[in-house]
Amino acid sequence: MIDARGLVLGYRERVVLRDVTFALHAHELVAIVGPNGSGKSTLLRALGGTLTPQAGSVAIDGTPSHALDGDERARRVAFVPAEEHADDDVLVREAVELGRFPHRPWWQWGAQPEDTPLVDAALARLYLEPFAERRIATLSSGERQRVWLAAALAQGAPTLLLDEPTSHLDLAGAYAALDTLHALAEDGAAIAVVLHDLNLAGSSADRLVLVGDGTVLADGPVSDVFRSDLLTRAYGAEIAVHHTNDGALVAVPSRRTRGERR
Amino acid sequence: MPLTSRRGVGVLLLCAALVASLAVGLGVGAVALDPRTVLAALAHPHGTDAASVLVWTLRLPRVLSGTLVGAALALSGTMLQGMLRNPLGDPYLTGGSAGAALTIAVAIALGVPPPAYAALAFAAALGTTVGVASLARSGRGLSPERLILAGVAVSSLFAGLTTLVIMLAPNTTISLTILAWLGGSLAGHGWRDVGWAALYAAGGALVAASVVPALNAIRLGDVRARALGVDLDRTRWLVLIASSLLTAAAVSVSGVIGFVGLIVPHAVRALVGADTRWSVPASLPAGACMVVLADTVARTAAPPIELPLGVLLSVVGVPVFVMIAFRRSTA
Numbered sequence: 064m065i066d067a068r069g070l071v072l073g074y075r076e077r078v079v080l081r082d083v084t085f086a087l088h089a090h091e092l093v094a095i096v097g098p099n100g101s102g103k104s105t106l107l108r109a110l111g112g113t114l115t116p117q118a119g120s121v122a123i124d125g126t127p128s129h130a131l132d133g134d135e136r137a138r139r140v141a142f143v144p145a146e147e148h149a150d151d152d153v154l155v156r157e158a159v160e161l162g163r164f165p166h167r168p169w170w171q172w173g174a175q176p177e178d179t180p181l182v183d184a185a186l187a188r189l190y191l192e193p194f195a196e197r198r199i200a201t202l203s204s205g206e207r208q209r210v211w212l213a214a215a216l217a218q219g220a221p222t223l224l225l226d227e228p229t230s231h232l233d234l235a236g237a238y239a240a241l242d243t244l245h246a247l248a249e250d251g252a253a254i255a256v257v258l259h260d261l262n263l264a265g266s267s268a269d270r271l272v273l274v275g276d277g278t279v280l281a282d283g284p285v286s287d288v289f290r291s292d293l294l295t296r297a298y299g300a301e302i303a304v305h306h307t308n309d310g311a312l313v314a315v316p317s318r319r320t321r322g323e324r325r
Numbered sequence: 326m327p328l329t330s331r332r333g334v335g336v337l338l339l340c341a342a343l344v345a346s347l348a349v350g351l352g353v354g355a356v357a358l359d360p361r362t363v364l365a366a367l368a369h370p371h372g373t374d375a376a377s378v379l380v381w382t383l384r385l386p387r388v389l390s391g392t393l394v395g396a397a398l399a400l401s402g403t404m405l406q407g408m409l410r411n412p413l414g415d416p417y418l419t420g421g422s423a424g425a426a427l428t429i430a431v432a433i434a435l436g437v438p439p440p441a442y443a444a445l446a447f448a449a450a451l452g453t454t455v456g457v458a459s460l461a462r463s464g465r466g467l468s469p470e471r472l473i474l475a476g477v478a479v480s481s482l483f484a485g486l487t488t489l490v491i492m493l494a495p496n497t498t499i500s501l502t503i504l505a506w507l508g509g510s511l512a513g514h515g516w517r518d519v520g521w522a523a524l525y526a527a528g529g530a531l532v533a534a535s536v537v538p539a540l541n542a543i544r545l546g547d548v549r550a551r552a553l554g555v556d557l558d559r560t561r562w563l564v565l566i567a568s569s570l571l572t573a574a575a576v577s578v579s580g581v582i583g584f585v586g587l588i589v590p591h592a593v594r595a596l597v598g599a600d601t602r603w604s605v606p607a608s609l610p611a612g613a614c615m616v617v618l619a620d621t622v623a624r625t626a627a628p629p630i631e632l633p634l635g636v637l638l639s640v641v642g643v644p645v646f647v648m649i650a651f652r653r654s655t656a
Contacts, residue, residue: 068402108381111552113548113551113552132554133551133553133554133555133556134553134554136372136554137553137554138554141552142552143552144546144548147546147548147549149544150410150544150545150547150599151551152544152594152598152599153545153599154328154543154598154600156328157541157600158545161541161542161545161553162553164538164541164542164552164553164554164555165614169535169538169539170368170535170537172537172538173602196328196503196529200356207591211549214545218553
């Protein structure tokens with residue numbers, strides 16, 4: 064679905080990440096984790112084709128991303144940015160319907176006959192039917208996150224990239240959102256999601272990508288990446304990994320070094 | 326009532342209001358004509374009776390130029406507000422109409438004949454808009470904030486220069502002509518003026534129509550719009566070009582008429598919602614109706630003089646605008 068090789072990513076002269084090689088396949092849910100400012104969102108933007116790498120290449124479904132025009136890219140990859148202000152008067156149904164935008168030629172204003180069932184299904188999958196005609200400004204931030212996810216589903220792209228989709232969700236809401244993503248991956252989607260919460264990532268993703276020190280420090284099954292030594296290196300503070308009784312992994316910064324983070 | 330039917334009713338209401346305002350505009354004046362006489366006169370373009378002559382040579386070109394000016398200004402304002410994502414968007418905010426106004430003031434001072442106004446206004450509106458957009462360009466493309474800043478700065482400069490032209494005009498008659506024109510008026514227009522301006526307005530409307538869906542996506546935010554495949558810079562340039570064509574059409578026919586481009590988009594959104602696929606088309610009858618009605622008041626309220634249309638629209642428009650804004654903020 065997405066195949067990135069030898070990426071160097073940054074803005075103007077500032078290099079954020081180098082030596083990044085990453086592949087995302089159908090049927091998997093990959094969580095990208097790492098400390099603040101480590102370049103998780105930068106990596107996601109490059110994978111989605113909205114940030115041009117300074118070196119290296121990103122192929123989307125086998126086509127170099129720079130060779131795709133906006134519509135073609137958006138039919139293959141749905142990108143959900145972290146919180147960005149949308150106009151207050153956008154209605155929930157309008158926002159989800161805009162997911163169909165890249166499927167219409169420019170002279171086509173209205174919804175196509177095939178759009179309506181897709182929009183309805185996306186609304187239903189995220190339990191948004193009761194909100195369909197509400198202005199998004201009247202929703203809670205958690206409900207709004209579900210709207211953006213529904214819009215990405217309506218977009219119908221086989222690859223989904225999400226930047227911190229759970230940042231405003233409470234504990235149960237965040238795990239429920241990841242369950243939804245997991246179900247989508249089981250249905251065949253390729254999903255990469257940037258997460259802040261290590262424990263959420265560790266318990267929900269099929270694969271972890273740990274970003275730190277200006278590169279990808281580790282990429283593999285959760286049990287291979289969710290290790291005290293790797294996390295300690297990435298976060299610059301001693302982090303212990305515990306196993307709970309039901310087998311989940313929990314990362315906790317050690318009390319001793321909490322104040323010493325560099 | 327379901328959303329789509331609510332919007333449909335809103336558009337129908339606006340179209341009905343336009344038809345009613347046209348009927349009023351054709352019937353009311355120094356000689357009042359009842360609707361039946363107006364209809365009979367409309368059916369006889371070459372009739373020689375007083376009513377046919379009055380309708381076909383005076384009132385019809387006048388209400389049609391009002392329709393054109395109102396529709397063009399409202400469409401331009403709706404597109405700019407959508408593109409800038411700023412409720413103050415208006416042809417006056419991006420400098421286009423200030424440029425057109427200055428150019429025509431100079432043309433009047435130099436004695437250029439009126440038929441050249443539309444072409445001059447278009448060249449000036451487009452030139453100013455492109456100039457403003459070039460000032461506003463930064464490394465990351467065309468930013469709305471910088472566009473507004475540059476537009477306001479250039480508009481003030483041109484307004485100052487226009488005042489200078491009035492003061493330096495060869496004689497008082499010319500100064501007064503420029504002033505009357507700046508006050509905005511639909512007086513004394515024949516078919517030819519309307520035809521030329523209609524051509525520019527139609528061009529502007531076509532360009533506008535091509536970016537309406539992209540404007541809808543921009544309402545979700547710049548990053549989301551790009552992720553959906555919208556080319557932000559291309560969309561912004563096309564809106565600026567459409568707005569220049571529409572502003573030129575309006576300014577060349579009626580002089581400077583403020584406020585329609587600012588207030589109508591707000592009223593229309595209150596009625597049919599903010600989805601650009603509804604608000605953009607609905608702005609056409611709304612703007613037209615507003616200008617035709619205001620012009621009818623301007624030419625009949627205080628005979629034998631005509632009130633300046635632009636001034637009248639501001640005096641009536643501001644309180645209405647404040648009322649709408651207040652109601653929306655408390656709702």
